[in-house]
Amino acid sequence: MNLYIFNQTRRGSLFGVGTYIRELITALKGHEINVCVVNLISDRPQIHIERIDGVDHWYFPLAILDQRTISHQEQWDLYYRNVVYLLKLHINDRKNLIFHLNFFESGKLAEELKNAFDCKLITVTHFFDWGFAIYDNPQRLCHILNEKHPDAFEEKLQRTFEEEKLYYSKMDHVICLSDYMKEFLCRDYGLDITKISLIPNGLSDVFDASTDIECLRKKWNLSSQEKIILFAGRIDEVKGVIPLIKAFREVLKTNKDCRLIMAGSGDYDKCFQECKDICSKITFTGLLKKEDLHELYQMADIGVVPSLFEPFGYVAVEMMMHNIPVVVTATSGLNEVVDDTCGLKIPLTIFPDCVEIDFKLLSEKIIYLLEHPTEAKLMGDNGRRRYLYYYSSKIFCDNMLQIYKKLCL
Secondary structure, eight states: OOOEEEESSSSSHHHHHHHHHHHHHHHTSSOOOOOEEEEEEEESSSOOOEEETEEEEEEOOOOOOOTTTTTTHHHHHHHHHHHHHHHHHOOOOOTTTEEEEOGGGOOOOOOOHHHHOOEEEEEEOOOOTHHHHOOOHHHHHHHTOOOOSSOOHHHHHHHHHHHHHHHHHHOOOESSHHHHHHHHHHSSSSSOGGGGEEOOOOOOOOTTTTTHHHHHHHHTOOOTTTTTEEEOOOOOOOHHHHHEEEEEEEEHHOSEEEEEEEEOOOOOOOHHHHHHGGGGEEEESOOHHHHHHHHHHHHSEEEEEOOOOOOOHHHHHHHHHHTOEEEOOTTTTTHSSOOOTTEEEEEEOOOOOOOOEOOHHHHHHHHHHHHHHHHOOOHHHHHHHHHHSSSBBBHHHHHHHHHHHHHHH
C-alpha cells in the first residue's frame, strides 16, 4: 500500500490537523505501508524532499504569479496542476495508491489526482468551515443557506459551504470525528452514509504516573496550596476565553486558593482588559512546547474546555489521558468526546444570530469539582479509562488500517 498524506504549511497544520497527521504517521509505523507526507504551500524557497524518522516529506512552495494576468482561483488551479505533474514524475510504485487529503480547499487537487492516477481519495472532516464563523448554531446555518438575498457575510458562507459539498462529493471515502459531523455530512452535504466512517482521533499516551508533582510546582513557581484550573488552546473568542475569565472571577469569591493557567497563543488584548482586577491569579503562558504543556497537565486539578465550537477536542482527550476531571461545553463533537462519567458539561445558549456561554453556570461546575475532590478524582480516573478505550493510538491505528485496506480491495 502506498499512502500519500497531504498537509499544508499554515496554522491548522501546526495544531489540530498537524497533530492528526503526526499521530497518524506514528500509529502506522511498523505496518506494511509506504507513507509519504506531501506539504503544500511550503515556506521553503524551492521543492524539497527530506526523510524524517523513516518517512519521506515532500515540500512544494507556492509559486509567485503576476496577479494582473491571472485570477486568484486560476492561480490555485495552476498550482495544484503543477503539484500533480511533479507527483507523476516522482511516484514510481502506484500499486494500491491512496491519497489522504485534509483540507476542503483542495477540491481542484482531488480532481487533478483522479485524472492523473488510478487511485483512491480519502479525506477527514476535521471541521466545518462555517463553524468558526457562526459557531455551533445549526439553525442559523439553515437560515443562511436558504437566504435568497444574502448579505456579503452570508454569501461568503454559502459559497464556502458549496465548495465543501463539492469537495466531499469527489472523495471515495470520508472520515468524520463524531456522530454530530456524520449527521451533517448525510443530511446537509448529501453524502451516502456508506461512504462515511466515524473514526475519532487518537493520541499517543504520554502520561507519567511517577511524576513528582511538588517538584513540578516548584519549577513553575506555583504554590502547593493552590488549586490549578487549566485552559489549553488558542486565545480566541471561539475557545470561550472571556466567559472563562468571568467564571473564574466568580470562583475566586468562594475559593481564593485557585490559579487559572491559560496555556496558548493568540490575541490577549481582550483577556487583559477582562482580568485587570484578578490578573495576579491568572497565568498566561504563551505558546508552549509539548513537553511543558504535559507538565501543566500533570499539575492541573481541573481542566476547562469552554469552546463555542469544537469538532473534536484534542485538549479534552489530553486532559482525560492525564487523569484530569474536566468541565466542557456540550458543543458539537466535544459533547461526544466527554461523557458524564469523566466531566461536567454546560449547554450553550443559542440565539438566532449568536451563541453564548453562561459564565455563572460555568463557575458553578468548576466550584462543584473544587468542593467535591473525591468525585473529581473519580471523574479523572474515568477519563483516563475512556481515553484508553476510545482514543488511544492503537485504537486509532486499527480503525485507520481497516479503512485503508477496504479501499484497496
